[in-house]
Amino acid sequence: MSLLRSMAVGLRSLFRKERISQELDEELNGFLEMAAEEKIKQGMSRNEALRSVRLERGSLEVTKEVVRAASWESFVERCWQDLRFAVRLLRKDPGFVAVALLTLALGIGANTAIFSVVQGVVLSPLPYREPDRLVMVWLNNHSLKSITQLSYADFVDWQRSSRSFEKIAAYAWRGFDLSSPGTPEHLPGREISANFFAMLGVELAQGREFSSEEDRNGGAPVVIISNSLWRDRFGRTAMGKSIVLDGVEATIIGVLPPGFRFDTDDADIYTPIGQRRLVEQNDRTVHNVVCVARLKAGVSLGQAEAEMNTVQETIDRLHPDMEEGLGAKLTPVKEQLVGDVRGTLLLLLGAVGVVLLIACANVANLLLVRTAARTREFSIRSALGAGRGRIVWQLLTESVLLSVLGGGLGVVAAKWGLNAAMAAVASTLPRSENVRVNVSVLLFAFGISIAVGILFGLAPALKSSRVDLQTSLKEGARGSTTGHPRAQSSLMVIQIALTVVLLAGAGLLFRTIQQLWKADLGFDAHNIITFQVGLSPSATGNGACVRTAFQQMIERIRQIPGVQSADLSTLVPMSHQINALPFWVDSHRPASVAEAPRTLAFITGPDFQRVMGIPLVRGRFLSEQDTINAPLVAVIDTELARTYFPDTDPIGHTISFAQVSGYRIIGVVGHVQHGELGFSSPFTDAQSYVSIYQIMDRWMTTIDTWTWVAVRTPLEASTILPEIRKAVYGAASDQPIYNVHTIKQIVSESMSSQRFPMIMLGTFAGLALLLASIGIYGVISYSVSQRVHEIGIRMALGADKRDVFRMVVGQGLALALAGLAIGVVGALILTRLLSSFSLLLYGVGASDPLTFTTVSVMLSLVAALACYIPARRAMRVDPIVALRYE
């Protein structure tokens, strides 16, 4: 209440300043007059009385000042005054303001941009109801020391037995070939269980989700579609309409809200997982289902995990030959979705913070120069009675004004830069759709602007408020300070050191990418195009049909002029798809399939090894004679041979997979790199090849959705693709071609986890280098301008122009080298830390000498260049002019 009143009175007096001041005047005058009258009555003269009252009670002016200063509105008024003064001063120096604002805008803008990424991806909650209770439930394979997806049969068991979850749901990736309505197209999709959206707490835009009656074998064919499909293909009226997917007609019963996305990939089609193909439903060795659940209120992740482990132990006992050795593992959904990039983003936030520090150092340097030139002004003000705090306050007002203006520009720059950056990395950054400049980002930008203003303003403010009146007023006529600009020099050293750290980080990542490109992939990645074909539904009726359709399609593609070779494979090396099968050699079947090692199984045509350029080491590769009627044969890679046949020739032995056993090994080929470059896993180390034409009928009818065509051709993809399309459509016009990539693209994509931070860190390092060189230039040219007199004397006494040049450049380089030394030590420590907790570096040591040498040379060159211009100016100093200044 009284606070409100005080505000009201304060505001009133702000706007009626004149009247309030008059009133106070009159009242105080009266007070002093009355006191004086008293004294006159006692016999003093009027003048004596007035003087005595002033002494006893205080003078009119001082009292008025005291009373006015006691109210808060006078504080506001003083700030306003300072602000107006600051604006006036800054307007007088547009050059300084431009450089300072540009520097600050770059620094704050870069920070704002990175913060908005961190905020959108890591900090902001997932767009589901109470997202903290959402978990993913995995199988924990103890013998592989790895978590895996589960089989649909496992999920059904879990759903029946678990008690810790409010709702439990599952989904699996699946592509669909849409053939009606409209033109045939392949669409990404998911198979989901009933309750999937209820579990997430997402409301459908139209219709409903699957009921448990629909989510089972033989249920009515129903489908839920994405908002974009509803909008673009169905013209916003889709409910109840039919859609033909993989040759099966289904009814649309629901439309998702716009922008819905659960993991990183988009999906347009959702079908009930209970209606999936029988082979995938019952086989406990097919692990392609992801389980997501909502914890009951009050149940912790640890409790739920313990319960799920008990549940899984029961399943293990029921199916000892399949599941023995499996447990359960829970991870929070958010950690699963953003876990990998979290470290990278925080690293970038740190790096961009360093850029901001460098920017601060730059502006602080500029301010030091400015305040040095204003020493006289401060001397006069303090001689007139301004307190030290008052002067510091005034200077801080100036610097905060600068930084807030710079921050405003920075936000604009951030918004602009962010749009460009997000377009470039959207596909590799989870939740990138959530990145935008919002209120919390603006608050962050405002907050760091203020903080930065105080940070770079405080040192110059404190320094200049400590003026010695005597000397500075005496010296005033010359308008300069004495001595060496020690503060400037140390700021410059810090700047260079920080720049070295950033350059070293970016350099190491650059070298990593370089090493990755040089890494041996185990095959010839040039001139290969890969794509997928949705076989016509009429061709997938039974296994024999599919085999014929594949053979005919490949033959047609091979006929195209410019195609050197072409064949099928269910896996493309270096892609992110994994088909890891449990296997054993000869008769060494483990007690439980879950405990068997895994092999990355390529199911290919006979020409695939030649298309990819994989070297044949022993025996032969698959051939056209290895048909469904011929004995089963397999080819293994050198890794599998080395690990499981260390002393014997593998040829003639057998390899068995969980689904089908007894493949005779007929050859050994080289190991190919799969997944991310430079890393290995128990799922991709041992590799094997079997013929796609020996796959059993029950699998053959589903195989086309995960089969690729690899084509070796020296022609550009864009040139050959229309020909390929013509050939494929020639066989059947309802066969869409999709997922077209060159192997080079796939390889390049596999480096995205290094490339994204490298580009960002490289940008920041470049920015830092630019700012640091401006800083060096500023310090050296200021020092030259301060020493014109001294240089003049030196030259008058016979110093060579070259000596002067050397002196100036030498001074700059000495500082640069000091910064370099500190920076290298800092970078060595930081990069070691970096490589110990993240997998960013590959093929280079944390203290890679080449990187550090290059960085040092680069920085020295830039420093020398930044000193060159002021040194040239120093060389041209005319001794006569310089000395006449006196």
Add this chain to the structure above:
Amino acid sequence: MADKPSDVVQGTLDMLILKTLALEPMHGYGIAVRLEQMSKGVFRLNAGSLFVAFQRLQRDGLIKSEWKATENSRRAKYYVLTDQGRKRLNSETREWGRQVAAIARILEAS
């Protein structure tokens, strides 16, 4: 030392002003003189602290002011105690009594 006028004990000036005004509305100088007289010259008030206190009390709604003519037919601002001010004076007086008694007990004990 003892006979030299001293400043009012920190924080008690407001209470003393309220007490002075409890008898009748008064102008600034009147308040100053009354306080000095009642304290038998122990307190000497300068205009600065007095007027800052008036401003503060007024903003808190404990006193009001109006311009009136003095007995010497001079225009002066008279301060009047509000109801809220009277309540505050009572509570502060009680509190002051409690504290003084407590301090006295402590000083006697040692």
